[in-house]
Amino acid sequence: MTSIDESDSRPELDPRSGGRTGADQTDVPESLLPGTQEYLEDPRHYGIEEGAPWPDDVPRGQNDTHWRYEDDPRGARVAELRIAFCWLITLLSGIGLAAVYVAGGEAQVEGAFLFAGFAGLGVGFVLWARDLLPGHDVIASRGGLTHASDEADRRLAVQSLGRAVEPMARRPFLGKVLGGVLTVFGVSLVFPIASLGPAVDGQFARTPWRKGMRAVSEVGTPVKPSDILPNGVLTVFPDTGEPLDSQAMAQSAVLLINIGSAPFKVLPGRETWHIGSVGSTNCLVAFSKICTHAGCPVSQYDWWTHELVCPCHQSTFQVLLDCKPIFGPAPRNLPQLPLYVDPEGYIASQSGFTEPVGPGYWNRPIEINPFTHKAVKYS
Numbered sequence: 358m359t360s361i362d363e364s365d366s367r368p369e370l371d372p373r374s375g376g377r378t379g380a381d382q383t384d385v386p387e388s389l390l391p392g393t394q395e396y397l398e399d400p401r402h403y404g405i406e407e408g409a410p411w412p413d414d415v416p417r418g419q420n421d422t423h424w425r426y427e428d429d430p431r432g433a434r435v436a437e438l439r440i441a442f443c444w445l446i447t448l449l450s451g452i453g454l455a456a457v458y459v460a461g462g463e464a465q466v467e468g469a470f471l472f473a474g475f476a477g478l479g480v481g482f483v484l485w486a487r488d489l490l491p492g493h494d495v496i497a498s499r500g501g502l503t504h505a506s507d508e509a510d511r512r513l514a515v516q517s518l519g520r521a522v523e524p525m526a527r528r529p530f531l532g533k534v535l536g537g538v539l540t541v542f543g544v545s546l547v548f549p550i551a552s553l554g555p556a557v558d559g560q561f562a563r564t565p566w567r568k569g570m571r572a573v574s575e576v577g578t579p580v581k582p583s584d585i586l587p588n589g590v591l592t593v594f595p596d597t598g599e600p601l602d603s604q605a606m607a608q609s610a611v612l613l614i615n616i617g618s619a620p621f622k623v624l625p626g627r628e629t630w631h632i633g634s635v636g637s638t639n640c641l642v643a644f645s646k647i648c649t650h651a652g653c654p655v656s657q658y659d660w661w662t663h664e665l666v667c668p669c670h671q672s673t674f675q676v677l678l679d680c681k682p683i684f685g686p687a688p689r690n691l692p693q694l695p696l697y698v699d700p701e702g703y704i705a706s707q708s709g710f711t712e713p714v715g716p717g718y719w720n721r722p723i724e725i726n727p728f729t730h731k732a733v734k735y736s
């Protein structure tokens with residue numbers, strides 16, 4: 358290790374700039390760029406002020422341009438082929454992924470190809486960096502560096518980066534292989550976009566409930582107000598005239614609750630949505646059973662406190678406050694279904710829901726036109 362020559366003509370050092378001031382803030386001599394002997398011996402390369410004692414924990418003469426097969430052309434060639442082989446795996450995985458997708462798709466196989474493709478790409482990059490690129494760590498002192506890098510530091514960084522590209526440019530074979538592999542693999546990744554399907558539009562906002570549909574029990578029996586005693590609860594579904602599939606059933610499940618004489622808070626515009634008078638012995642209200650947090654069925658009703666509890670994450674909804682969440686992660690009220698008693702004395706709905714049920718729309722407030730069942734306003 359050559360000692361630092363105190364008598365050379367370097368400019369005065371500014372401790373705040375990590376060892377650079379004056380002329381060298383705009384002029385970084387070639388000799389100070391990485392790889393030169395002078396660079397390796399210059400204390401400024403290590404963030405040390407000139408003349409300051411060399412810190413014990415900063416090794417001198419650290420060579421940050423050395424690479425593994427620098428002196429072994431055959432080893433470098435083998436390393437190149439190793440990397441190309443990894444990327445060949447990526448290329449074949451991309452072709453396999455596209456072929457499986459076009460043939461109808463098989464999630465596990467596609468996942469395996471994706472894994473192999475990205476793994477080959479990643480391992481290839483790691484091997485390239487390890488075997489063919491300078492990869493030496495340089496330990497430097499932060500010194501008095503308390504502000505942004507000065508112009509000289511920035512220029513040095515840019516020049517150093519420029520030099521870092523050189524070893525990569527020396528490998529045209531790898532560059533071509535990489536370009537081809539990325540093209541094929543990239544195209545294969547575009548195929549699954551077709552699986553996104555049509556736009557969701559307002560389908561999560563719609564349930565099978567419509568104007569005049571009777572509420573029926575799980576076994577299809579129409580329900581009369583007298584079937585639910587005070588403080589009683591019944592899960593009902595819309596009578597669409599045909600069997601509901603499991604998704605429609607899950608989406609349209611409604612809790613009919615007889616809140617008895619409890620003081621239910623009627624929201625403006627919803628004065629006719631319940632059956633019976635608020636404060637009388639029997640007052641029936643209906644709310645979606647689908648939790649607005651993550652869609653679990655809200656099924657535990659405490660008639661004493663008039664609270665509904667979701668068993669999944671304990672969101673608690675106060676029925677008397679229009680099923681407002683008073684505890685837990687649910688972000689909004691359970692939607693209310695407007696009810697009436699049809700001429701035959703059965704409970705039916707005045708319309709569908711006027712807001713999305715469940716956790717759809719990621720909790721954006723939304724209004725649904727009750728006649729067209731389309732979203733009419735997002736906010």
Ligand code: FES
Pocket residue numbers: 648649650651652653667668669670671672685686687
């Ligand atoms: S799904 Fe109901 S609290 Fe999470």
